[in-house]
Amino acid sequence: MTAARGTGHRTRTAAASAGRRPRAGTHRTSRSQARGAMRSYSTTAAGTGHLRVHRLTRARWRFLLPKVCAWVLLLAAAGLLAYMFISADFYVWDVEVEGARWVRGQDLLQAAGLEGLSIFYADPVVITRRLESLPQIARAEVTCDLPARVRVLVTERTPAAVWQNHGVQYWVDQEGVLFPRLGELENPLIIVEQDGPARAAGDRVEARVVEAAGRLAELIPGVRIVGYSSADGLFFDIPQGYRVLTRPERDMEAVAAALQALLDKLSREGISARVLDLRYESRAYWR
Structure with a gap:
């Protein structure tokens, strides 16, 4: 009984051992496979997650990059504008x-x-x-x-003459515009206004007066000062000691010719006079 019991015990133990080993082996194989499967899943999951993160980062940059560039350009433009308005x-x-x-x-x-x-x-x-x-x-x-x-x-403006009004002198151009004296002219023609209102730079006077005075200075030697009044017209002194009267609307070449003819007559006839009046085309007067 004892031996049999022991044999039976060993037989069951062997059989049990023999029966359990395959299950144990099977269990170990399943565990290894499971572990491999888990490692494979983990590796695949990690790779997929990394890919998703990478794709997400690129997508964010694609979205943010234009905005970042726009802000950088805006700040640069603002800085440039500030520099241009602040810098001396x-x-x-x-x-x-x-x-x-x-x-x-x-x-x-x-x-x-x-x-x-x-x-x-x-x-x-x-x-x-x-x-x-x-x-x-x-x-x-x-x-x-x-x-x-x-x-x-x-x-x-080119000064044609010096215009004197109430003791104040201006330059005047051929258009009759008065403007400040900006220097000294060499031997200028001076037009002295006798009865006009007070003038200022920028005022206009009669252009024909300026033109007529200029022609007289060209045609008659020694004439550098010409007087003007709205009532009597132009007047000037000549080296022979006479004062000559004329009007600005007359032809100055005709006036110069008439003056020379009158001087010849006075000299030839020995006539004494102080004023020669050439204001009228029809006839010359003296007194």
């Missing part, structure tokens, strides 16, 4: 003047209102209008360039 390099402190003989660049700078002005506020049309409002400027052309360059091409 873009403010006008001088002008380049061409065509000027008498007018100074500093006078034009102040008259145009450009001194210390930002180049971005310099309007050539407005500047041209301001400069042409000056009596001494007939025409002006203005160009503005960065950073702060202003060029002015001017056409000055």
Whole structure:
């Protein structure tokens, strides 16, 4: 009984052992396969997750990059604008003047209102209008360039004579425009207005008076001062000691010829006179 019991026990143990080993082996094989499957799944899952993250990052950059570039450009433009309006390099402190003989660049700078002005506020049309409002400027052309360059091409009025009114002298051009004396003329013709109102630079006088006085100075030697009054017309003194009267509407060549004929008559006949009146075409008078 004992032996049998022991044999039976060993038989069951062997059989049990034999029966359990395959199951144990099967269990171990399944566990290994499971572990491999898990590793494979984990690896695949990790790779897929990494790919998803990578794709998500690229998508975000594609979305954000234009906005980032736009902000960078906006900030750069704002900085550039701030620099251009703050920096002294873009403010006008001088002008380049061409065509000027008498007018100074500093006078034009102040008259145009450009001194210390930002180049971005310099309007050539407005500047041209301001400069042409000056009596001494007939025409002006203005160009503005960065950073702060202003060029002015001017056409000055040309003085034909000096116009004296109530003791004040101006220059006057052939159009009869009075403007300030900007220098000294060599042996100028002076027209002295006797009975007119007080004048100012920019006023206009009769252009025919200026033209007639100029022709007299050309045709009659020694005439450099011509008087004018609205009542008596033009008058001037000649070296022979006579005062001559005439009118600006007359032909000055005819006046010069009549004067010479009258001087010859007075000299030939020994007539003494002080005033020679040539205001009328029909006849010359003396007294």
